[in-house]
Amino acid sequence: GLKFRLDSIQASYAQIKFGHIESFTEKYIEIANYYSCNLTDKVKKIIRKEFRDIYYNYVVIVPISLRDKIIKDLDNIGLQTKIHYQFISQACASNLNYKVGDMPKAEHYSKSMISFPIFPTLKFEDLRYVVETFHKFVNYHYKLKNQKDIKNLFLILFCDIYLFSN
Numbered sequence: 001g002l003k004f005r006l007d008s009i010q011a012s013y014a015q016i017k018f019g020h021i022e023s024f025t026e027k028y029i030e031i032a033n034y035y036s037c038n039l040t041d042k043v044k045k046i047i048r049k050e051f052r053d054i055y056y057n058y059v060v061i062v063p064i065s066l067r068d069k070i071i072k073d074l075d076n077i078g079l080q081t082k083i084h085y086q087f088i089s090q091a092c093a094s095n096l097n098y099k100v101g102d103m104p105k106a107e108h109y110s111k112s113m114i115s116f117p118i119f120p121t122l123k124f125e126d127l128r129y130v131v132e133t134f135h136k137f138v139n140y141h142y143k144l145k146n147q148k149d150i151k152n153l154f155l156i157l158f159c160d161i162y163l164f165s166n
Contacts, residue, residue, distance in 0.1 A: 035116060063112065
């Protein structure tokens with residue numbers, strides 16, 4: 001048998017949320033588009049016509065030397081970011097016998113990714129605050145003066161869930 005940890009309260013909440021899935025999806029897309037237009041000019045977006053992007057995470061690639069500083073600075077003022085894609089070094093993957101250096105690109109990305117806040121109830125004022133605060137800290141760490149210079153530093157990498165659009 002399978003073991004599920006979904007109690008009746010969680011199931012009720014999920015059932016209510018399913019009724020709003022389309023509006024939530026539209027909000028995720030709206031937030032991702034706002035970030036894409038305002039965080040950076042470098043966006044890597046793979047579009048597949050048979051799918052629709054949901055943007056459950058919004059991932060930005062920053063210089064490795066700055067990632068932990070930016071995360072700490074933002075966290076200190078109450079703006080929480082996450083690291084969603086850490087390199088697989090956990091015991092659960094030990095049977096794969098990977099060692100440091102086997103996957104240099106994956107290792108690099110895992111040390112340079114920051115996931116920005118994205119959820120359907122995020123307000124426009126909050127989005128603007130996230131972008132302005134991020135740029136402020138980047139400017140501080142890089143000593144940049146020009147908004148265009150800040151926007152050219154980072155790559156946005158979408159890590160999406162895809163839904164069939166049939």
